[in-house]
Every structure is written in structure tokens, then in C-alpha cells.
Amino acid sequence: MESTQPVILAGLVIGLIYGSVGLLSGFCLMSSMRDWLTKGDGRLVRSYALAIAVAIAASQFLAGNGTVDLGKSIYLQPTFSVPVLFLGGLLFGYGMVLSNGCGSRALVLLGRGNLRSFVVVIVLGIAAQMTLKGLIAPARIAMVQSSQTTVSANSLPSLLTTLGLTEVVARALAGATIVLALVLFALAHPPFRRSPGQIAAGIIVGLLVAGGWYVTGHLGADDFNPVPVTSLTFIAPIADSLQYAMLSTGLTLNFGIATVAGVFSGSLVTALATGRFHLEGYSSPRHMLRSGGGAALMGIGGVMAFGCSIGQGLTGLSTLALGSFIAVAGILLGTTAGLRGVLRVQPLAVA
Template structure:
């Protein structure tokens, strides 16, 4: 890598941008979206998109664990690994994110892809996500969040499924692979039940590639970004805090540096834009009514706040966090799905 880049930070930024471009293009082509799967299951009993997401989860899990085996990166360095998380806030945040996702008709990742395709509704949603996320992280609600977290923390004997198995006497490698293989096998069995998934390359190939991209994100930050004196924070694809960070960079670029998260966000928009142009699918779209705009605003705010409380979004917790088998992800993801389902039941008719 030294022959191509000046330093590890430049390498991370360039590769991060390429990662975002790849996700944007694949997301625009495959229409990959957890919320769309939940909605189709609710309205039409069509589980194709849910099976697609399960396939992506299995691919991300297996490839990320292979990466751990080959490179020795430590997922306990990520924010998903917490031995005393605020479980109530994880659940509440997940529910809020799921409800917001339904109101806005897309999650943060899908909103970035839609923006690249000309959907101006997504621009407003993304602005609301970024603003409300940073209000919770370091803005006017930060002290409230920290206080609630400290009041509701629940000590756990371990931060992940493999760590829990090591307490039972298994070695680290055996614990990691036994958990990974069993869970991945269950996901693959569920995914294989969908004939529509098996016969539609757009769904199964798109899901598989996105699983690869999750592990690529870990490789970029954990291997290429490794440095004894100035390591890049270990992370992969996630889109709540990074959207807020990107907005902050747009306003304060002269006083801060680009980050992996920001270039991924930009890359997603560019990748989706490029693929939409090539396929002649780019089309300007806007809100049809004031009510629709109101739902988008409320949905974006709920996703920003909920994403911070639950430590991630459908990509951050559903794929990146899940690929580490952290307990926080196993709590947050079902909460997000439950929130979207409840919101569909309550608001779909309006």
C-alpha cells in the first residue's frame, strides 16, 4: 500500500470513498433495504427483501470473522462491544429508529442512495437525521443522554456471544467460530427458503456483495488504518453519526479533517448518482403534500435520536454490529424491526 498512498490516513480516505461508491451503486441497483422488506412482509406477505437482508447478515458475519482470523483485528475496540450497556436505551432507541424509518419511508443508508437518484425528499430526511443525531451526541441533549445512560446501565458478564462462550471454557477461536457458523447457518437456511431470492440475481447478488462490503470496511479501518501512534478508529458501514459528521464537515471544513465516515457518506451519494445516470433511472422527486413532508421531518428526527441511543442504524447495528456478534447489536436490531412493524400497524393507513 505504501507504493500507492502517502500514509495510512490517506489510504483509508481513498478506500473509504471507493467503499461508499460501491455501496451506493449496489444499493441503487439492488434496492437493498431492510425497511422495504418489513413493509412488503406486512402489506403483501412478500418476504423476498427480508430473505435478502438475512443473506447479507450471514455473508457479513462469516467474512468478518474470517478477517479476524487472518488479520487479528479486535472487534472489542468498536463501540458495539460494551460490558455495561444501557439496555433500556438500546431498546427505546431501536424502537424510535424503526418508527422513524417507517414515517420517512427509508432508513439513513437508503436515504443516501435515494438522494443520489434525485429524490429530494431524502435530502430533508438526511438533514433531520444529521442534526438530531449531533444534538444527542454532543449538542443540547448530550448531557441528558449521558445521564440516562448512566442511570440505566446493566452489567453483563461479556460483551459478545463469543466472549460468553469463552466463559464456559471454550477457546477464543472455537467460541467465535461455533457461534458464527451456527448463526450464519440459520440465516442461510432462512434466506434459501425464498424462491424469489434464489431466482433474482439483483436480490441475492446485491445482498452478498453488501456483506462483502461490510468486511471490507473492517479491513480498511482495522488493517490499512492500523498505526502504532495514530490508528484509525475501527468501524465499517454505518450511517447515523456519519451523516451528522458530514454536515459538520461541510460547515467547518477549514477547522477539521476528513474522516472515513464522511468520505463513505459522500461515496454512497456519488455511487448511487453514477449508477442512476448510467441506467437512466435518475429522476428528480419531491414531496406530494405537506403531510408527507411532516412525516419525513418527524421520521428523520426519530432516526437521528434513536440511532444514537441504539448505537447504530439498520446497517450499523443490523450488519456491521451484527457481524461482530456484540450483544448490543442483538438487542438493537430486533428493536428496530419491532418499531417499524408497530409503526406500520399504527400509521400505514394514514
């Protein structure tokens, strides 16, 4: 337990910062895409792009100098299922629109007094646990086993090494190319350049992802009691948090549970301090049904995709894993389908 205490405390601090920043900035992939696709406001989506760039740059720096072995994470495995990752991303993205936000956003809004988010968090956690270990787990495992592929290159740098580049050069080239493209995309937008709050949010969240890798991959590197190498992600941690709240005897705290608690607490403290706390509820039974249905899709899809809009969209992409790009493509497509076109989710009045 002594070796895991610094990891748990650091996870709590990372969550506190994320919760505060998330509340003040509105950091959220769904909100970013909604503002961009339906309102023409591209500031939030640029903040998200900047967060990805910072997360990749900082995480690849830690991996390149040997501080953290990202190869021990769930994202850089030699075997993965392309159809399941993509389908999971689709389900998560569409569910995110139905619920008006992802799991991390629900935690942030819950801290602000949004009782709709309480339903989202509970349903998401139950659906995720069912998909991880419960009734849906056998179907998920069967789908993965029937479609998984073993690859010799599971990341962009390892793919480039097949062309004859050294590992160092491949990592630097892949990381620098993507980071440069994302930074140019973000800063090419004049309204974003005039939004210091959004710029700061993107930088801070990206650094939090790298901080999570450092905490679990370096501080938690104990030969006798190793900590799983991970960073910010919310699907499995929300499920674990619900289980821990109900059955804490015999269970142990971990980085993910501490992060979930930190996000809620950080948002709550910030909301109270800034006068933003106020109770909100559903406008109708239909609204509740749609929100709960979206949460279920996020829980199921997030487990299938090995992460959410944060767990894959930031943390997964920071490893440059090929599987993460596939999952994120599904998330983006599912979100776009919910916001535009024939499958568009019609807006409901919110009380």
C-alpha cells in the same frame, strides 16, 4: 494525514459500491419488511438476511485470524445500557417507517433525485448531532449512566466461553450457527433463489461490511495515528458530514464521511447511467412534516442505539455483540409497529 489517506479512499470506494448496489437492488431493511409484512414478498428480506450472514462470516474470519481486532469497535464494550439501546432501536425503527427509509436509503434516493430524501438527510444529521453533542446529549448521557450495566461477556462467543469452550471454538460455533440459520432462511424461499440480483446484492453488501473492518482495523492500524475501528454505519457519519460541509476548516476527513460521500456519488452516477434520475418532491405539507419527524426520530434513536439498520443491523451484528442484538430487536419491533397494528403509519400519496 498520509496514514489515513488509504482509509479515506477505501471508504469512498466502499460507499460508491454500496450506493450503486443500493440503487439497483433496492437494498433496505424498511422496504424489506414492508414488502414481507404487507405484500407477502419475501425476496428483499432474504437479501438482507444473506447480507448479515456474509457480514458475520467474513468479519469473524478477519477477527479469528487476527487481522482485525473487533474488540476496539464501539459495539464490543464491557459496559452498555440495555434500555437505551432498545429504546433507541424502537425510535429508529418507527422513524424509518415515517420517513419511508433509513439514512443510507435516503442517501441512495437523494442520488436518484429524490428531494424528500434531502430533507431526511439534513434533519437526521441535525438531530443526531444534537443527541451526540448538543441539547439532547445531557439527557442521553444521564439515561445511559443511570441504566448501564458492566458485563463479563459482551458477545455471543465470549458468552459461550463462560461454559468452558475455548475462544476459537466459541467464535466458530456462534458464527457458524447464525450464518447457517440465515443462509437456510434466505435460500428456502424459491422466489429469492430465482432472483440473482438480490442474491448478489446480499453478498456484496455483506462483503462491504467486512471490507470496512479490514480497511479501518488493518490498513488504519497505525501506532502513531490510529484510525477508529469501524465499518458501514450512517447516523454519526451523516452528522459528521454535515458538520464537515459547514466547518471543514479545522476538521479532518474520516472513513465515515468518505463513505457518505461515496454512497451519494455512487447512486448519482448509477442513476444517470441507467436513466433512473428524476426529481421528486413532497405531495403535501403533511407528507413533509411526517418525513421530517421520522428523520428526527432516526437521528435521536440511531445515536441512542449506537447505530442504524446498517450500523447495528449489519455492522454491529457482524461482531456478534450482545448489545447489537438488543438494538436490532428494538429496530425490528419499531419497524413492525409502524407497518402493522394500531400504530401503523398510514400511507400517503407520493407525487
